[in-house]
Amino acid sequence: xxxxxxxxxxxxxxxxxxxxxxxSYKTSINNLxxxxxxxxxxxxxxxxxxxxxxxxxxxxxxxxxxxxKKSSSLLITASRAADTASYFCATDGTTGRRALTFGxxxxxxxQP
Amino acid sequence: DSGVTQTPKHLITATxxxxxxxxxxRSGDLSVYWYQQSLDQGLQFLIQYYNGEERAKGNIxxxxxxxxxxxxxxxxxxxxxxxxxxxxxxxxxxxxxxxxTQYFGPGTRLTVL
Numbered sequence: 001x002x003x004x005x006x007x008x009x010x011x012x013x014x015x016x017x018x019x020x021x022x023x024s025y026k027t028s029i030n031n032l033x034x035x036x037x038x039x040x041x042x043x044x045x046x047x048x049x050x051x052x053x054x055x056x057x058x059x060x061x062x063x064x065x066x067x068x069k070k071s072s073s074l075l076i077t078a079s080r081a082a083d084t085a086s087y088f089c090a091t092d093g094t095t096g097r098r099a100l101t102f103g104x105x106x107x108x109x110x111q112p
Numbered sequence: 113d114s115g116v117t118q119t120p121k122h123l124i125t126a127t128x129x130x131x132x133x134x135x136x137x138r139s140g141d142l143s144v145y146w147y148q149q150s151l152d153q154g155l156q157f158l159i160q161y162y163n164g165e166e167r168a169k170g171n172i173x174x175x176x177x178x179x180x181x182x183x184x185x186x187x188x189x190x191x192x193x194x195x196x197x198x199x200x201x202x203x204x205x206x207x208x209x210x211x212x213t214q215y216f217g218p219g220t221r222l223t224v225l
Contacts, residue, residue: 030210031212033213033214035216040200040219040221041218041219042114042116042202042216042217042218042219043202043204043216044114044216045213045214045215045216048212048213088155092210098160098167098168098209098210099145099157099160099168099170100145100157100214101157102147102154102155102156103154104154105154
């Protein structure tokens with residue numbers, strides 16, 4: 001079963017709007033990462049947040065982490081059509097920090 | 113471009129056959145991870161090697177095996193293929209033994225007919 005569950009499963013917005021995706025996980029973690037996947041292609045690492053961090057920014061991306069609720073959110077501001085992709089959260093808690101366990105992903109569609 | 117290369121990009125084969133997928137990690141990365149992505153199971157971790165040694169196993173079937181060679185490239189061998197093995201197989205690499213940022217290759221799309 002998946003460690004993380006993303007919410008929503010699919011999201012459709014207009015260019016310029018903000019997109020928020022949420023991820024919940026089950027076990028304790030050392031870090032949580034977000035990845036992007038364009039259709040049928042490899043995953044691209046977006047951002048890593050460690051368990052002792054609460055918020056992190058990278059360009060138009062903002063990630064928050066609440067370890068008490070075992071949840072994280074990814075905010076993409078001022079979205080662009082090129083942001084259309086699937087977004088996955090990944091945690092390291094279930095494999096002794098040796099591999100990532102991925103959520104089911106959020107499919108984001110940004111309409112031009 | 114992540115710096116991780118995988119060959120071949122596409123593979124079409126028949127049930128019962130055996131195939132080998134190849135991965136070259138980023139320069140300097142010692143860990144290689146294999147993942148399987150299918151529509152029904154999502155992204156699943158298969159196995160990890162670090163500097164030639166197996167470090168962690170996930171949901172890898174007994175029909176599947178992997179190894180990492182002295183030059184750090186890795187191969188994933190899939191045998192007695194079944195229709196359900198059709199999936200995208202990704203290789204990822206990282207510098208260390210533990211899972212900080214992993215860099216993913218473009219994947220090999222396996223179709224079993």
